[in-house]
Amino acid sequence: MPDTPEQPIVNQVARLARIHLDEQQLKSSGEKLEQILGFVSQLEQIELPKDVIPFFGAIESVNAIRDDQLQTSVPREKILDNAPESDGEFYLVPPVFKPTDS
């Protein structure tokens, strides 16, 4: 299988996303990623005036802000209904032993 230049990136992203890709998926993902990166590098060639400020969303408005006020939370039994597994109080997940991020 001829590797696309993006193959190592695909492996890395798949590892970080905790998903397993088979040979076929690896190949097609690499091709898609190559297309996307190609498109972005095309965008990068556009010459912009120096004073253009980048914007980060499709909406140009700012400041959607709420007051610090309590709203009723979703009842526990209802929210836990979404969990693959729970004991009625907690979500149950495969054992994890080392909390690493805060």
Place this chain on the structure above:
Amino acid sequence: MEDSVLNSNSNSQSNNRQTVPFNDAKIIIGLEVHVQLDTDSKLFCGCSTRFGEAANSQTCVVCTGMPGALPVINQRALELSIRTGLSLNCRIARSTKWDRKNYFYPDLPKGYQISQFDQPICGPGHLDIQTTEASGQPRRIRIERAHLEEDAGKSIHDESNDRQSSKIDLNRTGTPLLEIVTYPDIRTAAEAKAFLSELKLILNYIDVSDCNMQQGNLRCDANVNLHIPLRGQQIATPIVEIKNLNSFRAVERSITFEAQRQFEGWQENGVTIADAPKQTRGWNDHTQMTTLQREKEDSADYRYFPDPDLIAVKIEETQIKQIRSQLVQLPAILRELLVKEYNLKPDDAAVIVSQGRGVVDYFLTVADGCENSRVANNWIGQEVLRHLNESNQTIQQYPVSHQQFTELLKLVIAGTLDQTRGKEVLNAMVEHSISSEEAIKQLGIKSVDNSELVTLCETLMDENQNVVEQIRSGNEKAIGMLIGKARKKNPNANPGLVKAMLSKMITG
């Protein structure tokens, strides 16, 4: 041939390493402090932030990351962040935005944490800390940035559970945190502790956080490595991020441990910052050691990108001005006030200020009222603080009002009450919540006029002529015996006045 060169080379380097004393190594420390902001609701939804409620009773579609739910930023969290930034001399961003930090962990339901990557709400600033350095000069610790982010939930690892699963409580998910990041300007474990103490005190003064470390409202990670001089060069050891620091003592001890561990590791294998990536190690309070958790993920591994669910926040000059105008006096200013205007020793001023604004105000009112800041400090610094400490009360709960306390101190300063009786009166005031006047009455304390004092002294001299002779022949200390006897005859007689009168009557 090449091998042998390498070997002899590394051997001689190893020998060189062995000759460097530990004390030559400079410890380089930077801190990342997570502060839980004192809001009622979470950062992006209206769920409560209250601690200790039933598991998973404070979550909604936003903080559990259901598809289609839209986060909206909490006004008070922004305000508290700006207040903190101004108190730490930070530049406040005029425009700030939100980014997703992607990683997988069961207590992070969205698969990403909303944080701030390249436009934090607070830019560079600094905090001056007192150190024990001989110069007495404060040390300036520069702050790199402070950014807002949401907290994760809690994992509970129940080992007795034979189903081999972990339990997740998402109540804390989405609680607002301000992460304050210092430059690596801290040089000793004691300085790290001093920085955290001062930061905690400031956050208390400005009502940003109660900083309860047991509840995890103030959490700290420390980045530590060593700079070691070797043959005119600086060698840097690999940077280690120490996590799980839940007390000041843990911060101090883990840094001390880590410095020693890195030094010994380097002496043994010579590994430097160029050879090894940043490591994450966890502090274990039981073993008093750090242990390897994982190789640190690169910033790129978190694949930060702007959160498309949120829009930028513009902060107006007027808003910053308004928050600045409402800032209270900070601990450093108050310490200076107590030293310069109230003539307290720096250590005494630090004790009063460390108790919070309530105690400072109590002191200022009493010192002004009784016009003697030294006496006010002695009594408040000892009697009041001891009582608050023993009864676990705040100054607001203290049974003696500042007016009553001032009245009591006036009597002590005037000599109407001596120290011992004064303390008896104060104890009665505290115990029965009564005024100094009532306490004096209750204890049967009567003022002793001059003629009574003269009679008392004459009686004492008559009854103890051998002591009087001793004093006359130069043993001035013997007067103490007479004062002890005076106290028994009339407990209301001020020992200072008795002493003055006796020595006048005996030696002229």
